[in-house]
Amino acid sequence: QTVVTQEPSLTVSPGGTVTLTCASSTGAVTSGYYPNWFQQKPGQAPRALIYSTSNKHSWTPARFSGSLLGGKAVLTLSGVQPEDEADYYCLLYYGGAQGVFGGGTKLTVL
Amino acid sequence: EVQLVQSGAEVKKPGESLMISCKGSGYSFTTYWIGWVRQMPGKGLEWMGIIYPDDSDTRYSPSFQGQVTISADKSISTAYLQWSSLKASDTAIYYCARHGHTAYEVDYWGQGTLVTVSS
Numbered sequence: 001q002t003v004v005t006q007e008p009s010l011t012v013s014p015g016g017t018v019t020l021t022c023a024s025s026t027g028a029v030t031s032g033y034y035p036n037w038f039q040q041k042p043g044q045a046p047r048a049l050i051y052s053t054s055n056k057h058s059w060t061p062a063r064f065s066g067s068l069l070g071g072k073a074v075l076t077l078s079g080v081q082p083e084d085e086a087d088y089y090c091l092l093y094y095g096g097a098q099g100v101f102g103g104g105t106k107l108t109v110l
Numbered sequence: 111e112v113q114l115v116q117s118g119a120e121v122k123k124p125g126e127s128l129m130i131s132c133k134g135s136g137y138s139f140t141t142y143w144i145g146w147v148r149q150m151p152g153k154g155l156e157w158m159g160i161i162y163p164d165d166s167d168t169r170y171s172p173s174f175q176g177q178v179t180i181s182a183d184k185s186i187s188t189a190y191l192q193w194s195s196l197k198a199s200d201t202a203i204y205y206c207a208r209h210g211h212t213a214y215e216v217d218y219w220g221q222g223t224l225v226t227v228s229s
Contacts, residue, residue: 038155038216045222046155052214097169097214098157098171099145099160104155
């Protein structure tokens with residue numbers, strides 16, 4: 001069974017920069033896994049941030065960016081705001097358009 | 111404006127059947143994949159499967175294959191998630207999400223449907 005791994009929790013100071021990673025048990029993550037990233041705040045539905053590794057939706061704040069680094073998908077938040085405190089999930093796609101979510105990263109802004 | 115509006119919360123007993131819905135509007139429903147995501151209480155997101163409403167091509171996660179049925183009625187722009195026999199472990203919030211033309215991107219989400227299964 002394919003497992004997608006994220007950091008369980010991270011803490012960042014307001015105005016700082018933080019990097020969240022997304023790894024696959026099958027090996028290096030490439031653009032062919034079409035990494036997506038989502039933000040979820042308590043009691044709310046998830047919100048899409050990034051698709052196909054680095055593409056932003058029209059509503060995605062400029063401080064969010066996606067990339068590949070060291071065999072992982074990466075979500076970088078630059079100039080973190082207090083409202084960025086949330087859970088973040090990555091989604092990778094495997095053969096036959098099968099999606100698998102990572103376990104999520106709880107981001108604390110402190 | 112793209113919207114996905116899901117049906118309301120449900121309380122069911124183990125063994126009962128259930129169908130929840132997700133109605134799309136503001137876009138061409140038939141030409142975007144639409145999928146379902148489970149979130150058990152206090153847990154993360156789980157990808158269940160997707161359907162292409164135009165031809166009902168459906169892909170399931172191995173974890174959910176045979177446990178649920180995903181369907182769509184393109185005439186009323188609505189996708190469905192169905193159980194034939196609920197278990198207490200099906201208690202969760204279920205979200206529908208639009209998956210884009212190529213199935214590899216997710217953009218809009220429904221508000222979620224809470225399903226509670228309890229005797």
